[in-house]
Amino acid sequence: MLITQLKSKETIEELAQGKIVIINCHGCKEVYxxxxxxxxxxxELSASKEVTQIITTDYICNSENLMLQLKKHMxxxxxxxxxxxxxxxxxxxxxxxxxxxxxxxSCCDTYQLPGFQGVTALNVDCGQCxxxxxxxxxxxCPITACSKSLINGQCGGAKNGMCEVDKDMECGWExxxxxxxxxxxxxxxxxxxxxxxxxxxxxxx
Numbered sequence: 001m002l003i004t005q006l007k008s009k010e011t012i013e014e015l016a017q018g019k020i021v022i023i024n025c026h027g028c029k030e031v032y033x034x035x036x037x038x039x040x041x042x043x044e045l046s047a048s049k050e051v052t053q054i055i056t057t058d059y060i061c062n063s064e065n066l067m068l069q070l071k072k073h074m075x076x077x078x079x080x081x082x083x084x085x086x087x088x089x090x091x092x093x094x095x096x097x098x099x100x101x102x103x104x105x106s107c108c109d110t111y112q113l114p115g116f117q118g119v120t121a122l123n124v125d126c127g128q129c130x131x132x133x134x135x136x137x138x139x140x141c142p143i144t145a146c147s148k149s150l151i152n153g154q155c156g157g158a159k160n161g162m163c164e165v166d167k168d169m170e171c172g173w174e175x176x177x178x179x180x181x182x183x184x185x186x187x188x189x190x191x192x193x194x195x196x197x198x199x200x201x202x203x204x205x
Contacts, residue, residue, distance in 0.1 A: 002031045002032070002088050002110055002111065002112060002126075002128060003031070003110070004031060004032065004034065004086075004087065004088050004108040004109070004111075005034065005108060005110075005111065005130075006034055006037055006041065006086075006107060006108055007106070007107055007108060007109060007132075009041060009044075012041065012045070012084070012107050013045070013048075013049075015082065015084060015105040015107070015135065016045055016049045016051075016082060016084060017081060017082050017103075018050065018080070018081025018082055019050050019052050019079060019080045019082070020049055020050060020051045020052065020080060020081070020082045020083075020084060021051075021052060021053045021054075021055065021073070021076055021077050021082075021083050021084070022042055022045075022051060022053070022054045022083075022084045022085075023055045023056075023057070023060065023070075023083060023084070023085050023087070023095060024038060024042075024054070024055065024056040024057070024086045024087070025057065025059070025060045025061075025085075025086065025087035025088070025091045026056055026057070026058055027057070027058030027059035027060065027061075028058075028059065028088075031087075031088050033086070033087070033088075033108075038086045042054055042086075045084075052079070052080060053073055053076040053077070053080075055069075055070065055073055057069040057070075060085075060087055060091040060094055060095060061087075061088075061090040062094070063094055063098060066094055067098060077099070077102075080102065081103065082102075082103045082104075082105065083095060083099060083102050083103070083104045083105070084105055084107050085104060085105065085106055085107060086107045086108055087106075087108065088110045088126060089106070089108075089110040089126030089127070089128065089132060089141065090126045092104065092105075092108075092132075092134055092139055093126070093134065093139055093141060095139070096134070096138065096140065096179070100179065100182055101182050101183070102183075104138075104139045105134075105135045106134045106135055106139070108132070109130050109131065109132045110126055110128050110129075110130065110132065111128060111130045112128035125141070125144040126144065127143040127144050127149075129143060137176045137179075137180070137188070138176055138179030138180045138182075138183055138188075139179065140176045140179055141172075142172055142173065142176065144172075145172030145173075145175060145176070146163075146171075146172035146173060147163050147165035147166055147169065147172075148165065150173065153173055153189065154173035155173075158173075158174060161174050
């Protein structure tokens with residue numbers, strides 16, 4: 001089981017810039033999603049921000065299903081400055097992968113709970129660490145996209161864009177760099193102290 005928890009209202013308001021499209025995922029029953037809380041927050045955002053579309057669908061972790069569900073909303077999505085995603089960490093990574101030139105942000109953190117994890121075939125992974133890095137790394141998780149789970153940048157062992165640990169795997173941090181470059185957000189990589197992962201958060205849930 002997974003559980004998603006909304007990020008703070010202040011954090012989400014800070015992410016909500018320009019024309020905004022919101023995507024909710026109400027799919028996988030192995031994931032608890034705080035529907036009522038998300039709905040109330042989105043009503044407040046709509047009153048104070050330029051929210052042009054709220055889309056509620058299911059299984060956005062499946063890229064083919066995602067694009068099929070979003071097809072009728074593409075005009076609003078193409079015109080948007082920001083896409084806010086309310087889903088588990090897998091869903092946000094899938095959306096970010098489909099919209100490479102958009103600012104795609106996660107409005108939830110994902111925690112692991114004991115029990116059935118689901119059987120959906122996935123192309124991306126979520127570490128369920130409860131302290132999501134996706135909003136600072138272009139929607140690409142450094143915990144799962146990097147063989148070493150590095151959070152402070154590339155290790156230096158990559159060659160021709162490929163990981164030194166797994167020769168068939170792209171370097172996660174090169175992917176992050178390219179995505180941030182497209183988003184004109186390379187300043188995200190300029191910080192003095194990396195946000196160290198707190199392993200205790202997921203254990204407390």
